[in-house]
Amino acid sequence: MATYAYDLVLKNGRVIDPEHEMDSVLDVGVKDGRIAAVQASISGTKAREIIDLEGYLVFPGVIDSHVHVGKNRGIGYRMTAAAGVTTLVDFGSSMEEFAEEFAQRGVGQNAGSLYSINRDLSSRDAGRSEIERLVDEALAAGSLGIKIVGGHHPLTPETTSTIIDVANDRGCYIAFHLGTTETGSHIEGVREVPALVGDNRLHVAHVNSYCRGMIDTPAEEALEAASVLHGLKGQVVSESYLDTINGTGGRCFDGKPVSHVTRICLTMKDYPPTTDGLRQAIADGYGHVRVQRGGRMVLITGGEAVEIWEERDTEVSMSFPVNSPQATFICATACGPDDEFIVDAISTDGGAIPRNVAVERGMALVRYGALSLSQLAEKLSAAGADMFGLTSKGHLGEGADADVTVIDPQTGTAHMTVASGRIIMLDGVVFPTEGRMITTECGAKTVKEAGFACEIADLQNSRLYR
Numbered sequence: 001m002a003t004y005a006y007d008l009v010l011k012n013g014r015v016i017d018p019e020h021e022m023d024s025v026l027d028v029g030v031k032d033g034r035i036a037a038v039q040a041s042i043s044g045t046k047a048r049e050i051i052d053l054e055g056y057l058v059f060p061g062v063i064d065s066h067v068h069v070g071k072n073r074g075i076g077y078r079m080t081a082a083a084g085v086t087t088l089v090d091f092g093s094s095m096e097e098f099a100e101e102f103a104q105r106g107v108g109q110n111a112g113s114l115y116s117i118n119r120d121l122s123s124r125d126a127g128r129s130e131i132e133r134l135v136d137e138a139l140a141a142g143s144l145g146i147k148i149v150g151g152h153h154p155l156t157p158e159t160t161s162t163i164i165d166v167a168n169d170r171g172c173y174i175a176f177h178l179g180t181t182e183t184g185s186h187i188e189g190v191r192e193v194p195a196l197v198g199d200n201r202l203h204v205a206h207v208n209s210y211c212r213g214m215i216d217t218p219a220e221e222a223l224e225a226a227s228v229l230h231g232l233k234g235q236v237v238s239e240s241y242l243d244t245i246n247g248t249g250g251r252c253f254d255g256k257p258v259s260h261v262t263r264i265c266l267t268m269k270d271y272p273p274t275t276d277g278l279r280q281a282i283a284d285g286y287g288h289v290r291v292q293r294g295g296r297m298v299l300i301t302g303g304e305a306v307e308i309w310e311e312r313d314t315e316v317s318m319s320f321p322v323n324s325p326q327a328t329f330i331c332a333t334a335c336g337p338d339d340e341f342i343v344d345a346i347s348t349d350g351g352a353i354p355r356n357v358a359v360e361r362g363m364a365l366v367r368y369g370a371l372s373l374s375q376l377a378e379k380l381s382a383a384g385a386d387m388f389g390l391t392s393k394g395h396l397g398e399g400a401d402a403d404v405t406v407i408d409p410q411t412g413t414a415h416m417t418v419a420s421g422r423i424i425m426l427d428g429v430v431f432p433t434e435g436r437m438i439t440t441e442c443g444a445k446t447v448k449e450a451g452f453a454c455e456i457a458d459l460q461n462s463r464l465y466r
């Protein structure tokens with residue numbers, strides 16, 4: 001039996017790796033799931049499989065720092081793999097739901113999850129001991145940390161601060177969809193962050209979504225958000241996405257949508273924030289209902305969408321075209337006086353929400369001259385690896401995990417996704433294999449006992465906590 005120096009060699013691609021200041025045409029050799037060599041030429045006889053990537057861009061694997069692939073959303077794994085994502089963090093599942101979907105519908109990526117604490121709190125002003133119990137249970141079960149869903153189901157400022165403090169105390173990941181009972185999922189939610197975070201650390205989710213022009217113009221709000229976040233550098237990390245649609249819920253109770261965000265979306269276009277208002281907004285083509293078609297999630301609107309929403313007793317996922325392209329552009333590109341990005345990463349807040357456009361829209365920003373290729377790789381990969389303490393990801397140095405995203409510069413889309421040295425997507429076709437679950441020391445035992453290959457995030461050395 002022949003032995004090979006490499007399992008896979010990616011030849012002749014233009015390798016972009018900001019961490020190693022690399023931008024040249026090189027060969028990348030992969031062995032046992034790791035990068036074994038990056039050099040001018042690797043001889044063909046040494047490799048089990050060789051792929052010629054002349055004319056393509058070779059990026060460190062895209063890390064989507066904010067997706068939704070939890071319960072009934074497992075189809076998001078395929079959708080993200082098709083979009084070039086090698087590593088993703090689910091923002092808001094219980095570990096039980098997350099593990100079940102990962103086992104059944106994962107396609108070979110690295111994935112971790114944040115536990116959405118809101119749904120299990122007994123009230124919106126729950127006390128510290130209850131919060132501590134929920135956080136400890138989530139970590140023991142394997143969650144990477146906690147997500148506060150303030151925007152949709154706001155908690156009091158006191159409870160929100162306490163959750164942030166407990167998470168910091170435990171050293172776990174802590175992300176916040178801004179908004180409390182005193183503010184909302186808009187720029188006032190951003191203004192509230194310094195007081196809520198105190199001396200703690202925090203991940204501010206989807207910065208662009210607070211800049212929809214509710215209070216000032218979208219551009220003014222985006223610049224203000226950038227200014228607040230710049231003032232919190234070293235304490236707060238953040239991401240933003242590049243699509244105009246949001247993600248919310250259509251469920252109504254007692255004559256009105258349950259989600260605060262859905263009610264805001266209605267008010268923005270002068271619909272009453274009621275069940276009838278939502279019905280009209282869907283009928284008019286403003287509210288979009290998410291349905292599964294042809295192996296992926298798509299958005300539909302109008303009469304057909306109203307029927308589905310009613311058939312399912314309003315229990316549908318929804319999107320509204322409410323994100324401002326101006327604000328989105330500012331969040332993706334703004335730098336401080338030190339030339340460092342103010343918003344750390346480009347995410348999608350996608351997964352099963354059909355907006356996995358980080359590569360495609362990021363490449364559009366490159367074409368426009370708003371980002372260099374190296375800056376795009378920083379925003380799509382290196383930043384995410386650093387935020388979550390994934391030290392062997394986000395770059396293509398020897399010994400790094402062999403997570404690679406190959407981008408076609410002509411179309412600006414992902415051509416190939418390689419996770420742990422295995423090709424899991426080529427030209428939109430996904431080849432599922434076993435993935436790795438990202439967890440903390442607290443959850444490693446449970447994750448391993450459940451039979452998953454696992455990777456421990458070094459959160460104490462992450463950008464969040466360093």
Ligand SMILES: [Zn+2]
Pocket residue numbers: 066067068091349
């Ligand atoms: Zn989200």
